[in-house]
Every structure is written in C-alpha cells, then in structure tokens.
Amino acid sequence: ALSIGIVGLPNVGKSTLFNALTKAQNAESANYAFCTIEPNKAVVPVPDVRLDKLSELVKPQRVQSSTVDFIDIAGLVAGASKGEGLGNKFLGNIRETQAILHVVRCFDNDDVIHVSNSVDPIRDIDIIETELILSDVQVLENRVERMAKQIKGDKSFGPKVEEGRKLLEFMNEGNQANTYDKLDTDIMDELLKDLRLITSKKVIYCANVDENGLTDDNDYVKSVMKLAEERGAAFVKISAKMEEELIGLEDEEYQDFLESYGVTESGLAKIIRTGFLTLGMISYFTAGVKEVRAWTINDGDKAPRAAAAIHTDFEKGFIRAEVIGYEDYVTHGTEAACRAAGVLRSEGKEYVFKDGDVVHFLFNV
Ligand code: GDP
Numbered sequence: 001a002l003s004i005g006i007v008g009l010p011n012v013g014k015s016t017l018f019n020a021l022t023k024a025q026n027a028e029s030a031n032y033a034f035c036t037i038e039p040n041k042a043v044v045p046v047p048d049v050r051l052d053k054l055s056e057l058v059k060p061q062r063v064q065s066s067t068v069d070f071i072d073i074a075g076l077v078a079g080a081s082k083g084e085g086l087g088n089k090f091l092g093n094i095r096e097t098q099a100i101l102h103v104v105r106c107f108d109n110d111d112v113i114h115v116s117n118s119v120d121p122i123r124d125i126d127i128i129e130t131e132l133i134l135s136d137v138q139v140l141e142n143r144v145e146r147m148a149k150q151i152k153g154d155k156s157f158g159p160k161v162e163e164g165r166k167l168l169e170f171m172n173e174g175n176q177a178n179t180y181d182k183l184d185t186d187i188m189d190e191l192l193k194d195l196r197l198i199t200s201k202k203v204i205y206c207a208n209v210d211e212n213g214l215t216d217d218n219d220y221v222k223s224v225m226k227l228a229e230e231r232g233a234a235f236v237k238i239s240a241k242m243e244e245e246l247i248g249l250e251d252e253e254y255q256d257f258l259e260s261y262g263v264t265e266s267g268l269a270k271i272i273r274t275g276f277l278t279l280g281m282i283s284y285f286t287a288g289v290k291e292v293r294a295w296t297i298n299d300g301d302k303a304p305r306a307a308a309a310i311h312t313d314f315e316k317g318f319i320r321a322e323v324i325g326y327e328d329y330v331t332h333g334t335e336a337a338c339r340a341a342g343v344l345r346s347e348g349k350e351y352v353f354k355d356g357d358v359v360h361f362l363f364n365v
Helices: 014-031 049-058 087-095 121-150 157-172 186-195 219-231 240-246 251-260 267-278 303-307 312-317 326-332 335-340
Strands: 002-007 041-045 062-064 067-072 099-105 202-208 234-238 281-287 291-298 318-324 345-347 358-363
Touching: 002 014, 002 087, 002 267, 014 041, 014 067, 014 202, 014 240, 014 267, 049 281, 049 291, 049 326, 067 267, 087 121, 099 121, 099 219, 099 267, 121 157, 121 186, 121 219, 157 186, 202 219, 202 267, 219 234, 234 240, 234 267, 240 251, 240 267, 267 281, 291 303, 303 312, 303 318, 303 358, 312 318, 312 358, 318 326, 326 335
Parallel strands: 002 067, 002 099, 062 291, 099 202, 202 234, 281 358
Antiparallel strands: 041 067, 281 291, 318 345, 318 358
C-alpha cells in the first residue's frame, strides 16, 4: 500500500494531524476490511468523487476506496540519529515508507511551547533534515564498508562501492540523497532500492497553521512554500486542529464548516491527493454489484501490472481487460449500456491504464 511517514519537530501538530487521520480511519472502518490496526498507523480512505458516482449507479453491497497508510513517526529531535530520544527506532520506521510528510509549525501561540523557543519553519526543517541525512549517512557508510570487504570474493561489488562512496561524500557535505544528480543510474537504483535512504524519498512539506492562517498565507507559510518550490517538492497548508473537528461531520455540516474557514477542500483530502500525485499514483475501478472498488496503481502501468493490484496471480494469468472510460461509464450508466454503445473496449497486455478506467479482467488461474 501507499505509505507516507509523518515527521516534524515536537509540538508542531503531528499528533493532532495523526489523530484526525485515525478518526478518518475509524469513521469509515465499518465499510472497509482493514487489516491489523496498529497504534502508529492510520489507514485512510482516499476521497474520490468518481467512486461515489459509480456507487450511485451500480448500488453495490460494498464500496471500497483506495487507502493510504500514514505512519506517525514521533520522537524525532535534534540528535535522533545518534539515538537521542527514541530516535533510531523511529528512523527505521520512516525508511519503510514511500514518501515523507514533513509537518512544520507555522502558527504563533504562546501557550504552545516551541522546542527551540521561537517559531522558525526553515530552521525547524533544517534540524529534522539534518537528522535524516545523518541517519542515511550511517546506513550508507555501513553498507559501503561491508561491500568493500566483499570485493575480494566478488568483483561486481567494485562499481557499487565506488558509486556509494561518491554519494557518501556528497551527503557528508550536508546534502540530501534526492538532490544528487547521478541518482538515476542502474547502480544507484539498485543501491537505493536496497538501502531505502530516507532523504531519497519524495517530500511533501506541510505547513500547519492555526484557524486564522487558512485564508491568508502568513510569512511562515510563505517561507515554507518558497523552500518547497526551490526543492521541487510538494506543499500543502492545513490546520491540524480544524481537520480533527471536521471528521464525522455529515455532508451539509461538513461543507458549512469548511466554508466558515474560507476553504473548499479539507486538509486531509489535500494531503492524500498531493501524496498520490507526488508518488505518481492513479486509480482504476472495478464496478460489480457485490463491490465497487478503487485500486491504486502507478501512472504508466500496463494492464497485467495493474491487474496485480487486485491479486498477484492476475498478472501472470492475465488474458485481457474490458475497459470503459470513467466518463463513458457515467454517460451510459451501466456496463451493458456501454457495451451496446460500443464504448467497452477489449484491451491486451500492452494497454496502459488511464486514471479512472472502469475495468473487468479476464484471466487464467
Ligand atoms: P506534536 O508534538 O507535533 O505531535 O504536536 P501536537 O499535535 O501535540 O500539537 C502541539 C500543540 O499545538 C497542541 O497544543 C495543539 O493543540 C496545538 N496545535 C496543533 N495544531 C494546531 C492547529 O492547527 N491550530 C491550533 N490553534 N493549535 C494547534
């Protein structure tokens, strides 16, 4: 599953945001077959109006959204990479995620103590990122040293060690892995897939503002936006507290609540949408009377790979896919009507899935 690790200094609003995410999980859990519930993980449904629309048309017994796993990585402080606080254990947890949501405090409040006694988003980001780099450097260094010892027995380690050392030198100068300009070589690919360096992941900078900060961007917010832009990273602005209050409100109340803050979309929806975009994910749908469901795949996946989202066996046994574009489905209303109108296409192994495709697979088991 798509997973995003939440990082940030203490007292910036991570727990408040994570609580909101957990509430969003629980609010929907009656409808979803969630696996194990873990204290630091929230499995959150991806809001998608297309899924709602399809459900309206098909009226299935069950509706299932795509989900995103959010992992709360508490305990990151200056010195975490040296094991200060509960640092290293948490750093290990981030390594497993696909993207990072970096929560930054962008509100003043004398009642909420800031660990460094002042609100300064850029400094805060730097403190966290320094720890992440230091942690990566340790991991990379260990691996490079281990591989260096293996060269004697297996020469193929040579180039990897050489490339690894260059990256290490670069990172030792305080740089994040994802700014290294020779990242897309095969050797680097292999090394990074294996090491899962935290700073090689995509980052979403998340400015947490108070209720007043939602309509106008304060200077803190502007500085984070600028930094995100310079890094080519994603940015979202939220108010964690408002998110908590939003969960559980029904349609009209929900809209009124958003409007009262002068926004049109919830922060959670923004984060999830941004996460999807950042990771290059799209959704396709299956629409049967038993279940209407969204499936998450990589943008660019061909049909057999897309089928594997449902079951790994589907990839090998793939024969073909019957595909209806989302708009066509909505226009004609049912699969039968789409077939009659000639908009149901039979696609083979080379078909690249489009966002919103409504699909029926044929496969060998
Ligand atoms: P964490 O240490 O990063 O998990 O931070 P918390 O979520 O515990 O938040 C620290 C403090 O900031 C708490 O007192 C929150 O109520 C407050 N806080 C967090 N987000 C917001 C927000 O969006 N608006 C306001 N007014 N206060 C917030």
